Amino acid sequence: MHMRKKKWARPELEVCPYFHDFPENCRNHWSEVFPVRQRLEMELGCGKGVSTARMAHENPSVNYLALDLSADVLGDARRNLAAAYGQDPIDNIHLVKCDIEYISRFIGPEDPIARIWISFCNPWTRNRRHEKRRLTHPRQLMQYRDFLLPGGEIYFKTDDDTLFDDSLVYFEASGFSCQYLTRDLHASGFTPNYITEHEKRFVAEGIPIKFGIFRKEETVADFDPVHWLPPQFSAKPSAPCPEGGSAHV
Numbered sequence: 001m002h003m004r005k006k007k008w009a010r011p012e013l014e015v016c017p018y019f020h021d022f023p024e025n026c027r028n029h030w031s032e033v034f035p036v037r038q039r040l041e042m043e044l045g046c047g048k049g050v051s052t053a054r055m056a057h058e059n060p061s062v063n064y065l066a067l068d069l070s071a072d073v074l075g076d077a078r079r080n081l082a083a084a085y086g087q088d089p090i091d092n093i094h095l096v097k098c099d100i101e102y103i104s105r106f107i108g109p110e111d112p113i114a115r116i117w118i119s120f121c122n123p124w125t126r127n128r129r130h131e132k133r134r135l136t137h138p139r140q141l142m143q144y145r146d147f148l149l150p151g152g153e154i155y156f157k158t159d160d161d162t163l164f165d166d167s168l169v170y171f172e173a174s175g176f177s178c179q180y181l182t183r184d185l186h187a188s189g190f191t192p193n194y195i196t197e198h199e200k201r202f203v204a205e206g207i208p209i210k211f212g213i214f215r216k217e218e219t220v221a222d223f224d225p226v227h228w229l230p231p232q233f234s235a236k237p238s239a240p241c242p243e244g245g246s247a248h249v
């Protein structure tokens with residue numbers, strides 16, 4: 001779907017004190033952009049930030065970085081943050097415009113990321129050659145490992161079965177262990193769940209949301225993530241995680 005360009009987004013972001021257009025300047029120093037040094041989490045492909053705004057406002061003891069490629073959607077995210085915070089200072093979240101495929105240029109090993117949220121990233125299912133652009137592909141996961149704290153987690157949800165099944169293989173290959181898994185998040189009773197803009201749409205269409213928590217393990221087998229291929233093209237994981245786990249974390 002073609003999105004109409006939002007003429008107001010750029011000018012509003014350019015005067016926004018928590019927007020970053022040149023994030024490479026903050027690499028390894030993201031903790032310092034916040035008034036309080038505290039736990040740091042990151043959302044990849046935040047889109048219009050509907051859930052991001054709620055999550056950040058409800059968790060003032062966590063600092064957040066919300067990344068997206070598009071200034072247009074980050075303009076919406078800025079407006080959604082302003083609406084969610086009202087009179088409260090917006091001091092625990094920064095919006096970062098960047099291409100996550102090159103995230104190592106913007107986030108460094110000294111940035112202590114405790115958790116990554118990936119919600120409804122583009123599935124890239126039409127052409128196998130495009131799979132490496134998925135935000136859960138080993139090419140990406142191996143970059144995230146560089147800044148995720150030991151034991152740091154990735155919270156991943158999607159409507160797409162193929163992307164979810166393939167991602168289970170990606171996580172395992174990249175040294176992440178599955179801590180929780182459900183193929184129907186809304187029926188699972190798992191909390192907290194911050195419903196995103198895309199999630200609302202899929203739920204309305206009756207599509208179950210697939211969700212998992214994946215923890216960074218200390219070691220990972222040596223491999224080339226750029227040229228990585230799944231064990232078999234059609235391979236499904238050998239159930240790296242049984243469904244279930246604690247519904248409250």
Ligand SMILES: C[S@@+](CC[C@H](N)C(=O)[O-])C[C@H]1O[C@@H](n2cnc3c(N)ncnc32)[C@H](O)[C@@H]1O
Pocket residue numbers: 044045046047048067068069070073098099100101119120121122196197198199
């Ligand atoms: C399908 S939307 C999901 C948005 C939001 N997470 C939600 O659930 O409503 C995917 C978002 O990821 C962003 N995105 C896709 N590829 C990206 C990349 N390589 N770097 C940064 N953002 C990307 C898009 O601009 C878009 O806003």
